[in-house]
Amino acid sequence: MHTILKSNSKEVIIGIDRPFVIIGEKINPTGMKKLGQALVDGNMDYVKELAKRQVDWGADVLDVNVGHTEIDEVEMMPIVVEAVKSAIDVPLCIDSNDPKILEAGLNVAIGKPLVNSVNGEEKQLNTVLPIVKARGAAVIGLTIDNDGIPATAEGRLAAAGKIIDRATKMGIPIEDIIIDPLVMTVGHNSQAGLVTIKAIELIRKEYGVNMSLGASNVSFGLPDRHSVNSAFLTLAANAGVTCSITDPIKLGSSLRATDLLLGKDMNSIRYLKYFRATGKLREAEAAAKKA
């Protein structure tokens, strides 16, 4: 099953038979003080720089989130989307849990964007899915039901099923639904990683849909989070996750290596290309820092 996203001139195909798709996470002011300030100041140069840098480092799609206490997000979202569109040519992922903000972003996003996200709560299903359908977008569905995140893999499968059922009944093609099986921090619960891996396997077997995962939750509260995040994305990709909203700069090499090991990179062409491109970027960024 292929989820096809489009920008002005580019098409990104997400699928189990394709290399892992990286959705750059950096245009999100949560915990990013500098970006928050830039948005408050209306400084779109910094936004464009973040967009360009992520694509240079291998992001296939860019997530755009403008959540910030001092910002009117309905006003800000289209401004940021326009800025990002002017800087790069990759599909966008419009990120909010507020339907009005999503709509504001989708109205100006070009091609076929992704919506992040809907979940299995009635209110969300009723408000977000019609917008996705009207825009002809794809959507990420979080496995959350009315009682929160199910503790078991079977519970997450059921939550995924509810979203898929409602979305397809509304006329959204199943290939445009990407399920996020979610992961809790493994620091507090040593079964948290395994529950998610099992949920991925169940959802893949039952529905065959594409899946996305934000890996940083898994390492919350732990030191050396990179080791945990990269090992987890490798396990998740192996189980059936096909894309992730993540940091292309930190996790790109591990994801390209995982593609290679999973037989998705003939003659290691992508791996070698990634290494060459990022080697030059690493040098250029170090030189710029020094100067």
Added chain:
Amino acid sequence: MHTILKSNSKEVIIGIDRPFVIIGEKINPTGMKKLGQALVDGNMDYVKELAKRQVDWGADVLDVNVGHTEIDEVEMMPIVVEAVKSAIDVPLCIDSNDPKILEAGLNVAIGKPLVNSVNGEEKQLNTVLPIVKARGAAVIGLTIDNDGIPATAEGRLAAAGKIIDRATKMGIPIEDIIIDPLVMTVGHNSQAGLVTIKAIELIRKEYGVNMSLGASNVSFGLPDRHSVNSAFLTLAANAGVTCSITDPIKLGSSLRATDLLLGKDMNSIRYLKYFRATGKLREAEAAAKKA
């Protein structure tokens, strides 16, 4: 199934329900010029330092290999084993494909050592297994048959079966046989990783034995080998590999993270302990380098 190795006072248990066991690979002069020279000079201080450093960095077992063109290995092996024994208290893995060298090491190794390795060739089976049996050691069996390394997972399963059959008929308990399913470089063959992962799954299902893997082959000829090696060990551990002859300094954090994600580290105790211990080591080694 548990493979139990012993040193003077310590026991190491290898098993699918246990944390991944790291067999430190650094006492091996292949490609290590400084160690080669130390052995030629009879400088055991450097050997002891390498032994201690690996155990400090989390090696559970140490591999001892003295292969070098200018060295009489039958003479050298017991000298190095004695030196390592005097420096640290962990089980040893005596590493050679020559039965005489293995015997020389096993005669002085204390406790219950591991032998690396036997393979499925008649000559090897006939000469190495009796030594393993006589010493009451455990043994690593490489999935190589008379025609070399089988290209398919099924071929490697058959090679594993031949070794297990011969060893158990000779009275070696099955829990003392660790199979190495081998991996070829993924740079030349994009299916190489998948073949090994499938072999691991088949061997685990058929025999339930412990498995070991030397991960560095997989990345031969590629840049940024660390990304490939660590992702591959994560996939291998997930499929059923329970130990590896590897570099504890480079791969320890990724392997401790993998244990955590696979539910083998309750309350992340080992992960946190590893991080604290190696953080101090990193500082101390950096300070020593500066001074």
